[in-house]
Amino acid sequence: xxxxxxxxxxVFVQNNDVEAACRVLNRILGREGILEQYRRTRFFEKPxxxxxxxxxxxxxxxYNEDMDRKIQFVLRKNxxxxxxxxx
Amino acid sequence: xxxxxxxSTFQKFTSAQSGLIANHNVRSLFLTSQRQREVxxxxxxxxxxxKLDEGSAGEKAFEVDALIHQKTDIFPDADTPNRLFNGIxxxxxxxxxxxxxxxxxxxxxxxxxxxxxxxxxxxxEGFKNTRKGTNIAAQATAITIGTKVLERGIKTVRVxxxxxxxxRMSAIKGLQMSGxxxxxxxxxxxxxxxxxxxxxxxxx
Numbered sequence: 001x002x003x004x005x006x007x008x009x010x011v012f013v014q015n016n017d018v019e020a021a022c023r024v025l026n027r028i029l030g031r032e033g034i035l036e037q038y039r040r041t042r043f044f045e046k047p048x049x050x051x052x053x054x055x056x057x058x059x060x061x062x063y064n065e066d067m068d069r070k071i072q073f074v075l076r077k078n079x080x081x082x083x084x085x086x087x
Numbered sequence: 088x089x090x091x092x093x094x095s096t097f098q099k100f101t102s103a104q105s106g107l108i109a110n111h112n113v114r115s116l117f118l119t120s121q122r123q124r125e126v127x128x129x130x131x132x133x134x135x136x137x138k139l140d141e142g143s144a145g146e147k148a149f150e151v152d153a154l155i156h157q158k159t160d161i162f163p164d165a166d167t168p169n170r171l172f173n174g175i176x177x178x179x180x181x182x183x184x185x186x187x188x189x190x191x192x193x194x195x196x197x198x199x200x201x202x203x204x205x206x207x208x209x210x211x212e213g214f215k216n217t218r219k220g221t222n223i224a225a226q227a228t229a230i231t232i233g234t235k236v237l238e239r240g241i242k243t244v245r246v247x248x249x250x251x252x253x254x255r256m257s258a259i260k261g262l263q264m265s266g267x268x269x270x271x272x273x274x275x276x277x278x279x280x281x282x283x284x285x286x287x288x289x290x291x
Contacts, residue, residue, distance in 0.1 A: 006177070006247075
């Protein structure tokens with residue numbers, strides 16, 4: 001889908017601070033996966049590369065989910081005694 | 088007898104060499120342990136350091152997300168096209184188009200309709216071959232075209248960047264250094280999620 005130019009992917013420069021504006025723009029592009037998609041589509045990705053990438057991404061997502069759950073478990077705050085073991 | 092002579096000359100030679108070393112105060116280097124320690128330190132350091140950006144600065148910095156929600160005035164809205172900048176509505180501001188590729192940077196100045204008024208590239212600037220694809224070349228090009236735009240009496244512009252490459256940041260910085268007032272930065276990199284088949288990958 002085409003977006004309106006100078007409305008989409010646009011950042012205003014404030015106080016003549018161009019670098020900050022660029023950083024915000026690049027952060028948005030990186031976060032939305034636009035730059036990643038651009039880099040990936042420069043060259044044809046062979047089917048075996050595609051399979052390997054997708055499998056790696058799946059494994060990474062599972063690992064990250066588990067790790068987040070573990071971290072949330074350790075950091076949970078609804079305990080009666082916040083520091084168990086302390087006198 | 089002959090072998091003795093050889094040994095004596097060899098000793099002389101070595102002593103001379105050692106004297107030389109002593110004179111120049113060169114230390115013998117035993118770096119293995121220190122280097123190993125360095126590697127461990129580096130690993131620890133890398134773990135704490137945020138991820139490096141692959142192409143453009145700030146691309147991997149996800150933590151500062153609150154800023155996007157707080158500062159709403161850095162993004163355009165429905166009234167943006169008619170907002171005045173130095174007396175000119177945003178939609179009528181001239182556009183600086185920056186086309187960045189790994190091997191070159193081309194900057195064109197167009198009016199609000201898109202008609203090209205000025206064009207300058209790193210190749211025209213005098214940088215040839217691999218030197219075209221550097222940030223220094225991009226900055227020099229941007230400064231040249233920026234001064235030309237100023238000579239035409241245009242002071243306020245909006246910038247549109249297309250593509251990824253070493254000149255992406257430095258071209259915008261060069262435009263600013265030349266004295267132009269940059270109102271906004273737009274990215275118009277053509278990205279498709281169902282593109283036609285690209286060329287085959289380069290062999291490494």
